[in-house]
Amino acid sequence: MTINRTTGLSPLKARGDMLMDEPLIFERSSEGRPGVLPAAPDVPAVDARKFIPEKMLRDAIGGFPQVSEIDVVRHYTRLSQWNFGVDTGFYPLGSCTMKYNPKINEAAARLSGFSMLHPYAPEETAQGALQLMYELQEYLADISGMDAVTLQPSAGAHGELCGLLMIAAYFKGIGAMRHKIIIPDTAHGTNPASAHLAGFKVVPVKSEANGVLSAAAVEAAMDDDTAALMLTNPNTIGLFERNIKKIAAIVHKKGGLVYCDGANMNALMGLVKLGEIGVDVVQFNLHKTFSTPHGGGGPGSGPVGVKKSLEPLLPVPRIKKSGKKYSFAYDRPDSIGRMKAFYGNFSIMVRAYAYMRRMGKDGLKRASEIAILNANYIRERLKGHYQLAYDTPCMHESVFSDKLQQSNGVTTLDVAKRLIDYGYHPPTIYFPLVVHGSIMIEPTETETKETLDRFIDAMKAIAQEAKTSPELLKNAPASTRVGRVDETRAAREPILRWKPKTGI
Amino acid sequence: MPYIPHSEKEIREMLLAVGAASIEGLLSSMLPAGVRDKKGLKTLHEGISEQELSGALKGLAAKNSPAGELSCFLGAGAYNHYIPAAVDALISRSEFYTAYTPYQPEISQGTLQAIFEYQTLVCQLTAMDVSNASLYDGASAVAEAVLMARRITGRDKVYLSAALHPEYRETVRTYLKGAGDHVYDILFCTDKGTTLAGAVEKAVGDDPACLVIQHPNFFGSLEELEELAALIHRKKGLLIAVTNEGVSLGLLKPPGSSGVDIAVGDLQSFGNTIGFGGPYLGFMATRTEFIRQMPGRIIGQTVDKNGNRAFCLTFATREQHIRRERATSNICTNHGLCALAASIHLTSLGSAGLRELAALNVSKANYLKEKLSGVSGATPGFSSPVFNEFTIKLGGDVDLVLKGLLKKGVIAGVPLKRFYPQLANHLLVAATEMNSKDEIDRFSEELSKILT
Numbered sequence: 043m044t045i046n047r048t049t050g051l052s053p054l055k056a057r058g059d060m061l062m063d064e065p066l067i068f069e070r071s072s073e074g075r076p077g078v079l080p081a082a083p084d085v086p087a088v089d090a091r092k093f094i095p096e097k098m099l100r101d102a103i104g105g106f107p108q109v110s111e112i113d114v115v116r117h118y119t120r121l122s123q124w125n126f127g128v129d130t131g132f133y134p135l136g137s138c139t140m141k142y143n144p145k146i147n148e149a150a151a152r153l154s155g156f157s158m159l160h161p162y163a164p165e166e167t168a169q170g171a172l173q174l175m176y177e178l179q180e181y182l183a184d185i186s187g188m189d190a191v192t193l194q195p196s197a198g199a200h201g202e203l204c205g206l207l208m209i210a211a212y213f214k215g216i217g218a219m220r221h222k223i224i225i226p227d228t229a230h231g232t233n234p235a236s237a238h239l240a241g242f243k244v245v246p247v248k249s250e251a252n253g254v255l256s257a258a259a260v261e262a263a264m265d266d267d268t269a270a271l272m273l274t275n276p277n278t279i280g281l282f283e284r285n286i287k288k289i290a291a292i293v294h295k296k297g298g299l300v301y302c303d304g305a306n307m308n309a310l311m312g313l314v315k316l317g318e319i320g321v322d323v324v325q326f327n328l329h330k331t332f333s334t335p336h337g338g339g340g341p342g343s344g345p346v347g348v349k350k351s352l353e354p355l356l357p358v359p360r361i362k363k364s365g366k367k368y369s370f371a372y373d374r375p376d377s378i379g380r381m382k383a384f385y386g387n388f389s390i391m392v393r394a395y396a397y398m399r400r401m402g403k404d405g406l407k408r409a410s411e412i413a414i415l416n417a418n419y420i421r422e423r424l425k426g427h428y429q430l431a432y433d434t435p436c437m438h439e440s441v442f443s444d445k446l447q448q449s450n451g452v453t454t455l456d457v458a459k460r461l462i463d464y465g466y467h468p469p470t471i472y473f474p475l476v477v478h479g480s481i482m483i484e485p486t487e488t489e490t491k492e493t494l495d496r497f498i499d500a501m502k503a504i505a506q507e508a509k510t511s512p513e514l515l516k517n518a519p520a521s522t523r524v525g526r527v528d529e530t531r532a533a534r535e536p537i538l539r540w541k542p543k544t545g546i
Numbered sequence: 547m548p549y550i551p552h553s554e555k556e557i558r559e560m561l562l563a564v565g566a567a568s569i570e571g572l573l574s575s576m577l578p579a580g581v582r583d584k585k586g587l588k589t590l591h592e593g594i595s596e597q598e599l600s601g602a603l604k605g606l607a608a609k610n611s612p613a614g615e616l617s618c619f620l621g622a623g624a625y626n627h628y629i630p631a632a633v634d635a636l637i638s639r640s641e642f643y644t645a646y647t648p649y650q651p652e653i654s655q656g657t658l659q660a661i662f663e664y665q666t667l668v669c670q671l672t673a674m675d676v677s678n679a680s681l682y683d684g685a686s687a688v689a690e691a692v693l694m695a696r697r698i699t700g701r702d703k704v705y706l707s708a709a710l711h712p713e714y715r716e717t718v719r720t721y722l723k724g725a726g727d728h729v730y731d732i733l734f735c736t737d738k739g740t741t742l743a744g745a746v747e748k749a750v751g752d753d754p755a756c757l758v759i760q761h762p763n764f765f766g767s768l769e770e771l772e773e774l775a776a777l778i779h780r781k782k783g784l785l786i787a788v789t790n791e792g793v794s795l796g797l798l799k800p801p802g803s804s805g806v807d808i809a810v811g812d813l814q815s816f817g818n819t820i821g822f823g824g825p826y827l828g829f830m831a832t833r834t835e836f837i838r839q840m841p842g843r844i845i846g847q848t849v850d851k852n853g854n855r856a857f858c859l860t861f862a863t864r865e866q867h868i869r870r871e872r873a874t875s876n877i878c879t880n881h882g883l884c885a886l887a888a889s890i891h892l893t894s895l896g897s898a899g900l901r902e903l904a905a906l907n908v909s910k911a912n913y914l915k916e917k918l919s920g921v922s923g924a925t926p927g928f929s930s931p932v933f934n935e936f937t938i939k940l941g942g943d944v945d946l947v948l949k950g951l952l953k954k955g956v957i958a959g960v961p962l963k964r965f966y967p968q969l970a971n972h973l974l975v976a977a978t979e980m981n982s983k984d985e986i987d988r989f990s991e992e993l994s995k996i997l998t
Contacts, residue, residue, distance in 0.1 A: 064659075066659070066662075066663060066666075067663050067889075067893050068663070068666065074898075075896070076896065076898065076899070077893070077894045077895055077896035077898075077899050078630040078632070078894040078895060078899060079895075079898070079899045079902060080628070080895075080899060080902050080903040080906050080979055081628075081906070081979060083906055083909050083910070084982060084983040084984075085909050085910055085913035085983045085986070086909065086913065087905070087906075087909050088908065088909045088912055088913075090797055090904075090905055090908045093908060093912055093931055093932075094768065094797075094798070094908070094931045094933075095931065097799070098768055098798055098799050098931070099797060099798060099799060100797065100798060100799045100800055100803070102897055102898075102901060103670050103671070103796075103897055103900070104670075105670060106667075106670050106896065106897035106900070107892075107893045107896055107897070108896045108897055108898065109893055109896060111630075111632055111894060114632055114636075114890060114893050114894050115632055115635070115636065117893075118636040118639070118660065118886075118890055119636070119639065120656075121642075121655070121656035121657075121659055121660050122636070122639040122641040122642050122656050123641065123656065124653075124654075124655040124656040124659075125641040125642060125645050125653065125654055125655070125656035125657055126641070126645060126650075126653040126654065127640050127641045127642070127643070127644030127645040128640075128644035128645075129640035129641070129644045130640075130641060130644075133646070135646055135649075138646050140646060141549070142549050143640075143643070143644050144548075144549060146596050146599060146600060148638070148643075149600070150599075150600075150603040150607075151821075152634070153603065153604060153607040154607070154612050154614065154615075155604075155606070155607025155608055155609070155610040155611075155612055156607050156610065156612075156821065156822065157612070157819040157820075157821050158612035158613045158614050158615075158626070158819060158820065158821075159610050159611075159612045159613070159820065159821065159822045160612075160613055160618055160620040160624055160626065160820050160822075160957070161624050161820065161822050161823030161824075162620050162622055162624070162960050163610075163611070163612075163613075163618070163620065163822075163957060164948070164952060164957065166952075167610060167611035167616065167952075167957070168610050168611075168822065169609045169610065170605075170606040170607055170608065170609030170610040171606075171610050171822050173606060173609065174606050177589075180589045181589055181590055183589075184587050184588055184589040184590060185587060185590075187583070196682035196683065196686070196824070196825065196881075197682065197877070197878065197879040197880070198878065198879060199866070199876040199877055199878045199879070200682060200686070200877075202876065203721075203876055206724075207720065207723055207724060210723065210724060211723070230867075230878075231865075231866040231867040231868070231869075231870050231873070231878075232866050232867075232876050232878050234866075234870040234871035235866035235869075235870060235871055235873045235875065235876035236876040237871065238871040238872070238873075238876075239693075239721075239724055239875070239876050240723075240724035241723070241724030242724070244870075244871045281576070282576050282577055282581075284576070284577075284578050284581075286581065287578075287580055287581065312583070312586070312587055313573065313577065313582065313583060314577065314581050314582060314583055315583045315585075318581075318583060319580075319581050329879065333549070335640075335643045335644050335883075336643075336644070336645065336646045336647070336879070337642070337643050337645075337881075337882050337883030337884075337886075338642050338643065338645040338646070338647070338648065338654070338656075338657035338660075338882045338883060338886070339646070339647040339648065339657065339661075339679065339680075339843065339879065339880055339881075339882030339883075340647075340680070340825075340879040340880045340881045340882050340883065340884075341682075341824070341825035341879075341880075341881045341882075341883060341884055342879040343825075357720070372964075378720055378723065379716050379717070379719055379720035379723075380685070380713055380716040380717045380720050381686065381717065381720060382682055382683045382685045382686045382713075382717055382824070383623055383683055383684060383685040383711065383713040383714060383717065383812075383823070383826075384623075384624070384683075384713070384822070384823025384824055385822065385823045385824070386823070386824055387824040387825040388821055388822040388823055388824050388825075389819075389821045389822075389824070389825060390824075390825060392603070396599060396603060398590060399591075399593075399594060399599055399602060400548050400593055400594060400596065400599050401547070401548060401549070401593050402590060402591055402592045402593025402594065403586065403587035403590040403591065403592070403593075404547070404592065404593065405547045405548060405550070405593040406587070406590070407587075408547045408550055409547070409549075409550060411569050411573070412550050412552055412557075414569075414572065414573065414576075415552075415557065415560055415561070415564070415569060415572065416560075418564045418566075418572060419560045419563055419564055421564075422563055422564045422565070423563060434576075435564070435572065435575050435576050436576075437576060458650070459650075459652065462650070462652060462653055467646075467650065467653065468650055470649075473867070487549075487550050488549050488550065488551065489551075490551045490552070490556075491552065491556040491559070491560060519652050519653075522652040522653055522655075523652075523655055524651070524652055524655055524850040524852075524854055524856040525652070525850040525851040525852050525854070526652065526850060526851045527651040527652060527848060527849075527850050527851075527856045527857075527858045528848045528849050528850065528851065528856075529651070529848065529858050529859075529860070531848045531849065532846035532847070532848035532857075532858050532860040533846070533860050533861060533862075533863075535848075536837075536846055536860065536861070537846055537847035537848075538662075538665060538676050538677075538837075538844060538845070538846055538847075538860075539662070539665050539666040539669045539675075539676065539677070540662070540663070540666045
């Protein structure tokens with residue numbers, strides 16, 4: 043099939059499916075076609091040139107879409123049909139916690155009392171929003187065992203940066219700046235990137251053969267120029283860092299702090315409070331643990347919790363409660379400043395708050411327990427069909443590899459693409475980096491046993507196909523709108539935007 | 547339990563399969579006794595039904611007085627515009643909003659093509675060559691642009707116009723704490739409310755990394771970008787232009803035609819509600835030559851194995867998951883759904899609608915400006931041309947005036963004294979297509995009553 047480069051459409055022919063072609067919106071454009079036009083002015087319409095010097099004005103934008111409302115609606119409806127979301131099917135993407143995103147959360151975020159509230163509205167007209175934020179901070183502090191929480195960061199990595207900047211400010215504040223952060227080799231890439239951005243030098247430390255950090259390895263790496271150990275717990279292999287208390291004691295003894303990346307907190311709610319086992323700073327990913335949707339790449343929300351000693355350093359503003367009245371507090375001389383304008387991704391906070399109220403304390407604990415049970419069920423039943431990276435019980439996710447498939451010339455990528463043909467989103471692949479060809483499966487608690495059984499059957503069937511007909515895997519996916527995508531070419535011959543054809 | 551579908555029987559079967567007698571037994575094999583929490587959750591209560599939750603949330607929302615309920619003339623980086631119904635209908639398609647970052651292109655072509663189109667729209671709006679897939683918000687986008695300018699020039703010194711949104715300036719300072727400070731403010735002209743070339747010339751030394759100018763600036767005033775671009779380029783520094791009222795790009799000469807090197811800001815105005823400050827839509831566009839220094843995701847066009855047009859994430863070697871501490875930024879999750887909302891709004895408007903909307907905003911703001919300037923005791927704060935936002939200087943105590951107006955159902959503007967002590971009597975006021983002539987008239991009448 044060849045696509046017409048001008049219209050983006052394939053030649054007219056009947057198709058065997060309903061996937062349909064859809065050109066770029068620019069290719070649907072027709073000169074002079076009206077869209078959703080603004081209201082007619084009820085004030086005297088003025089010529090902008092009367093108020094703004096002509097040299098500051100632009101001409102009409104060349105190539106900008108001119109499409110009707112139904113063009114727009116059909117275009118984006120069609121695009122949505124080429125996507126796979128949690129509502130489409132099972133999405134066991136490890137370390138991303140793709141749990142169900144409740145619909146009541148969406149309705150709540152759209153209440154006009156929230157969505158139409160201006161960030162600089164007088165505080166007395168925003169008491170409900172402030173109360174919600176205040177209570178959400180309390181819930182998060184409680185779950186993590188921290189003393190204070192900021193809701194300002196926009197995403198997990200933004201929260202990491204916020205936490206690390208506070209750690210830097212802490213050492214600067216006590217007049218003994220430190221320059222290094224210890225990060226295990228299993229860490230997510232954002233950890234070293236955030237540490238670098240906060241001005242630290244990254245010192246990698248290796249996890250043991252059993253997949254967890256040893257106290258001895260941390261002791262050897264720890265010195266009095268090390269500001270903090272930055273670890274993820276449970277780690278990215280899905281194992282609880284069982285030496286955490288001993289490790290934290292080592293770090294604290296040398297005057298350092300412990301940062302925990304809370305990306306995997308879905309395994310800990312109501313079971314372990316990080317603040318009680320030596321963690322000083324932690325970031326939450328509301329778009330993982332607390333059921334807010336991922337949006338095809340955000341927006342998320344990355345609140346940060348800290349222990350008392352770091353509380354004065356939190357970003358401004360803080361939310362203050364006096365009696366029944368809530369207000370913002372800006373006068374915080376030791377604060378690191380701001381991570382963004384205003385207060386954070388408020389509509390995401392509304393969703394997380396709704397989830398937490400609905401679940402309650404027992405529900406959150408149950409969620410972690412069942413997330414762990416689901417992960418172990420998959421681990422146990424796929425064991426032997428795929429190589430387990432570490433043959434021990436796991437927390438909320440388990441890591442396999444393609445070691446058993448390699449003799450058939452089949453790789454993790456092939457298994458992942460074949461899973462699409464069975465109707466599943468692939469797991470996280472080739473991460474963590476410490477496991478060669480890793481396949482990281484996180485089912486979450488919202489999936490039924492029946493869903494897990496069918497997924498397990500599909501994985502087993504693929505393992506069988508890898509032996510008998512590996513070309514099925516090599517050619518996968520066969521069921522999607524496009525076949526395997528040439529990602530190398532995208533980087534080598536970059537086309538990063540549509541451009542109008544010239545000379546037509 | 548809500549959202550947890552397991553029956554007791556299924557739990558027993560699953561425990562049997564994993565070889566554990568109970569969930570406690572399973573947990574104890576992984577969690578050492580000393581790490582378990584014994585106290586339980588204190589602040590959270592028992593879970594509630596969806597109906598009770600719905601009531602509780604409506605109760606909280608009802609404690610707020612949103613725009614629409616009150617006449618709201620607030621802007622300052624958060625602009626209330628009419629959002630066509632198609633936007634929410636389409637971003638509510640859960641194939642979009644319940645998907646993750648499009649790591650698997652074969653089942654993410656919807657998100658990928660939509661963001662490729664978004665990148666194109668941003669390039670068209672800004673007249674720049676390339677755009678990324680979005681950043682968090684305007685403030686953090688400026689911080690990222692400043693870091694990018696430092697990498698490109700190999701220089702440290704960053705000059706921010708004092709007429710850049712104060713919270714953006716604060717964000718830049720916070721981000722740069724780890725990278726050695728060297729951030730300097732350039733005073734604005736108290737007559738025009740703009741950043742004068744003379745002031746820049748005086749403040750900037752021989753080795754600037756960049757100059758950051760907001761246009762329209764925080765006071766709503768229009769800046770002379772070309773003159774400032776020529777000046778900073780003579781010193782081999784970069785010009786970063788910041789736009790946080792995206793609608794202005796429908797009418798004003800775009801940054802790419804004004805000598806700007808990196809265009810950033812916030813496109814919340816398109817498709818995203820003011821929502822108490824977030825999530826908004828940070829954008830960044832630049833010239834082709836700087837692409838490898840750009841932070842964030844980028845979508846590229848390519849082909850699938852059959853030669854069909856397809857899209858995927860590209861230039862990943864700049865990013866944290868490949869490059870780790872040597873990445874151009876730590877950003878991972880960005881604001882994809884906000885970018886989708888903006889794209890749907892922009893394509894719904896189309897080129898004519900966008901221009902009309904921008905012109906309508908100019909008409910509304912100038913009508914409001916004339917009305918308020920006619921009130922005895924109120925004068926325009928600055929003399930420069932504006933788009934849809936401006937300052938007024940009040941004869942009376944600003945807090946008392948604001949309180950009086952609020953009683954009459956008018957949120958009049960942002961008092962500037964919190965950000966600029968020297969502008970203690972100034973109020974920042976915005977008007978968009980959402981402000982009717984009636985409410986503008988009422989605003990000026992009530993103001994007149996209070997000031998006399």
